[in-house]
Amino acid sequence: MPVRIANNGKIWQRYDTTTRLRLWGGWLGGTVITLICWQLIANRTRWEFAADAPRQLAIFLQRVFPPDWSYINQLWQPLWDTLTIATLGTLLAVIIALPLSFLAARNTTPHPVIRYLTLLIIVVSRSVNSLIWALIIVAITGPGVLAGIIAIALRSIGFIGKLAFESVEETSREPVEAITATGASRLQVLSYSILPQVMPSFAGISIFRWDINIREATVIGLVGAGGIGLNLNATVNLLRWDQAGMIFVVIFGLVLISEAISARVRQAII
Secondary structure, three states, X not given: OOOEEOOOOOEEOOOOHHHHHHHHHHHHHHHXXXXXXXXXXXXXXXXXXXXXXXXXXXXXXXXXXXOOHHHHHHOHHHHHHHHHHHHHHHHHHHHHHHHHHHHHOOOOOOOHHHHHHXXXXXXXXXXXXXXXXXXXXXXXXXXXXXXXXXXXXXXXHHHHHHHHHHHHHOOOHHHHHHHHHOOOOHHHHHHHHHHHHXXXXXXXXXXXXHHHHHHHHOOHHHHOOOOHHHHHHHHHHOOOHHHHHHHHHHHHHHHHHHHHHHHHHHHHHO
């Protein structure tokens, strides 16, 4: 490590001895953990199957392509269901997450206990994958689009709520102090100083989550939560790989379109 000698003759270094030992210890510990994990994976891997993977991939691609283009006429309704699940699920999550974000933020929560309870809701929502939520909701309400909407909303509440309450906590204090100095109530301060600051960020977060939900809505149909995933599951079970290939093409196109729309909207908002 390069050193620098000061005018008084002392040698200045970037880290002292204790810090350097900690850094080397951290790197050594990380290397050891990586090697142990790799050893566990290697012992449980059937390497003969891994070696055969390229041939199996080639066979799979031969079955999937060319796709059955005529099958697209049967995918318009499932495609619409997928868009409905993603859009309504995101909208429901936004309606719930907006008040939760203000309850979770330190500078707007009415009481610390309420804040911790709200954070618990956000953490639970983020901890469970949308596919797991879909399994639970399908078991309760039965299969269909409604289960997909609820599953997407339950997953999105935590995502939107976390980013939104962090945005609320980062708002500037000057507008808040100015509105408060006029004798405004707590609700008026929230409405006229904090809310205008966070709305662009909140809108961008919501659009970004809708873009993610488009992808997730195509997957939760595999467990009966509606959408194009139902058709994908059916074609795979029937070994209709050409139809499955058509579904892959449609999903890929849907994701590209949603990504473009999301980027343009976020750019216009932010």
